[in-house]
Amino acid sequence: MVCIPPHRDVVRAEVAAREDYPLPGLWQQFNYDAKGDLLYGDKRILDWVERYDAPLSVIDAAWVRRRVTELRALLDTARRHTRYPAPTDIYYAAKARMHAGVVLPAYQAGALGETSSAQDLMHLELLFKAGLLPRAFTVISNGFKLPPERLDDRKSKKGVTIDDGAPPLDRYIEDYASAILRVHAVGLNVVPILDSLDEVDWFSRRVAAPMQCGVRLAFGLTADRFGLDSVNAGFGLTVAQARKTLRRLSGHPLLHPRMIHAMVGAAEASPSLPEIVDGVRLSASLFFELKRDCPGLDTLNVGGGLPLLGDAYDHLGAFQAMMTAIQEEAARAGATSLPRIAFEPGSLIAAEANFNIMPVLAVKAQGLVGGAPILFGIVDGSFIESSIDGLLLGHDFPVIPANLANRRAYPMWLRGVTCDSMDVWPPSTVSRDWLRLPVPRPNEKLYVVVAQIGAYQESLTGKGGVNHCAVKEPAEIVIDGDRHVLIPSPNTRDQSRLMGYTRKMLNLLAPQSKAAKPEPAVAYQAGSKDMW
Numbered sequence: 001m002v003c004i005p006p007h008r009d010v011v012r013a014e015v016a017a018r019e020d021y022p023l024p025g026l027w028q029q030f031n032y033d034a035k036g037d038l039l040y041g042d043k044r045i046l047d048w049v050e051r052y053d054a055p056l057s058v059i060d061a062a063w064v065r066r067r068v069t070e071l072r073a074l075l076d077t078a079r080r081h082t083r084y085p086a087p088t089d090i091y092y093a094a095k096a097r098m099h100a101g102v103v104l105p106a107y108q109a110g111a112l113g114e115t116s117s118a119q120d121l122m123h124l125e126l127l128f129k130a131g132l133l134p135r136a137f138t139v140i141s142n143g144f145k146l147p148p149e150r151l152d153d154r155k156s157k158k159g160v161t162i163d164d165g166a167p168p169l170d171r172y173i174e175d176y177a178s179a180i181l182r183v184h185a186v187g188l189n190v191v192p193i194l195d196s197l198d199e200v201d202w203f204s205r206r207v208a209a210p211m212q213c214g215v216r217l218a219f220g221l222t223a224d225r226f227g228l229d230s231v232n233a234g235f236g237l238t239v240a241q242a243r244k245t246l247r248r249l250s251g252h253p254l255l256h257p258r259m260i261h262a263m264v265g266a267a268e269a270s271p272s273l274p275e276i277v278d279g280v281r282l283s284a285s286l287f288f289e290l291k292r293d294c295p296g297l298d299t300l301n302v303g304g305g306l307p308l309l310g311d312a313y314d315h316l317g318a319f320q321a322m323m324t325a326i327q328e329e330a331a332r333a334g335a336t337s338l339p340r341i342a343f344e345p346g347s348l349i350a351a352e353a354n355f356n357i358m359p360v361l362a363v364k365a366q367g368l369v370g371g372a373p374i375l376f377g378i379v380d381g382s383f384i385e386s387s388i389d390g391l392l393l394g395h396d397f398p399v400i401p402a403n404l405a406n407r408r409a410y411p412m413w414l415r416g417v418t419c420d421s422m423d424v425w426p427p428s429t430v431s432r433d434w435l436r437l438p439v440p441r442p443n444e445k446l447y448v449v450v451a452q453i454g455a456y457q458e459s460l461t462g463k464g465g466v467n468h469c470a471v472k473e474p475a476e477i478v479i480d481g482d483r484h485v486l487i488p489s490p491n492t493r494d495q496s497r498l499m500g501y502t503r504k505m506l507n508l509l510a511p512q513s514k515a516a517k518p519e520p521a522v523a524y525q526a527g528s529k530d531m532w
């Protein structure tokens with residue numbers, strides 16, 4: 001069915017933006033001035049464009065701190081209202097965004113660390129050694145921690161030497177399990193969350209100093225333990241394996257289990273409040289059961305999956321319902337103490353702290369629907385790169401005009417410059433038919449802001465390197481109040497090198513008679529036909 005845009009709707013672009021995205025958090029951050037220019041707090045978006053050009057990605061460190069502080073306040077209020085006696089802990093899931101501009105402010109505001117790779121740990125070690133981590137900082141390490149022996153086939157075998165000039169593998173980055181022991185030896189309080197029986201075995205053999213650990217249950221969106229067989233978790237141990245592990249570790253002199261990890265569902269799965277509470281209730285009943293075998297358990301970790309604080313969602317109600325459910329399960333199990341509750345928010349902390357400013361290079365009228373033109377705005381960027389969860393999960397990232405918002409809005413689709421049929425916004429996966437944006441006059445340029453892209457988007461499509469159709473990656477500005485740091489876009493020369501446009505590679509591939517001469521490469525100039 002062809003959808004006919006309502007071209008006869010006459011509404012100002014600002015009004016359309018507010019109607020289309022009735023998200024309280026978005027309008028806590030953005031506002032329009034009398035001229036129809038978009039403001040972020042007290043800063044005009046166009047001022048950044050005039051100074052740094054666009055596309056530009058803005059990361060706001062202060063917003064990260066704000067969300068951590070607000071989450072802390074909500075959890076404390078929920079504890080007071082439900083008389084929940086044990087503390088709550090917030091661990092920032094850095095997989096959502098490992099950028100220093102997000103990670104460090106999160107820790108400064110009181111979040112602890114959660115890692116999923118050796119790369120994360122390397123960042124933490126760096127911050128730790130620079131004295132930038134708060135006192136009593138703890139980090140929990142989730143994810144597969146394959147024993148390094150499993151990676152041994154990546155080492156050259158005895159007697160076989162391959163001399164292709166490639167640098168040796170960086171074992172620190174390769175091997176998450178050893179990285180955990182390494183940062184522990186350096187002095188960081190790191191708590192591996194054991195994910196498989198292999199890991200249990202490896203850590204119990206290798207740990208050299210007292211270390212706390214957790215056990216991850218294969219968990220998911222289910223209200224009863226029969227459902228656990230089919231939650232398709234991939235991560236974690238079955239309840240029977242967890243029990244065996246805890247019994248085994250109860251006599252271990254150095255490795256002390258403290259935490260049960262049972263994550264109900266990630267934010268993208270949008271579990272409803274009752275679903276989350278049912279899942280937490282089940283995790284609590286398992287916690288009290290397992291605690292009989294391992295009295296040292298003191299923390300129930302319910303993972304991430306919390307909706308954004310800026311969404312119209314009753315976070316306080318959810319936390320209170322979780323705490324009440326845990327108390328009820330404790331009473332049912334006859335437990336005398338209640339566990340600390342750990343949360344691992346990723347999206348909640350990172351998503352709103354980053355937006356892109358994209359120029360609309362041209363607005364084209366192509367074809368007619370119901371006698372009205374179909375408008376396409378061509379942006380200098382790619383939606384596949386900046387907001388891939390639109391395509392993957394139908395996530396409806398807000399796209400609002402950064403200027404001209406006093407003008408009338410027209411139904412419009414935005415296209416990335418990648419000429420990929422999927423590089424359109426809104427994509428067919430998002431339940432929104434079109435955007436409503438102003439149309440610039442021939443001597444004007446429209447800019448749009450793609451908001452709330454701080455979690456996962458860049459982590460999923462990658463940072464630096466060569467993007468789809470070599471689309472330009474925005475420069476990045478990290479702001480913290482009135483101070484800022486600019487990270488320029490990666491340069492095209494680095495990208496060519498990554499794609500194999502090196503003297504060595506071209507010599508390999510060229511007919512020998514045409515092999516490149518060994519004189520030094522001339523500096524690449526735009527427009528040059530011979531860049532190597």
Ligand SMILES: Cc1ncc(COP(=O)(O)O)c(C=O)c1O
Pocket residue numbers: 093096142263265266267268303304305306344345346347348455
């Ligand atoms: C173990 C774990 N913790 C926390 C998170 C963060 O989830 P969210 O960003 O939905 O808060 C994830 C996300 O996949 C996860 O796998």
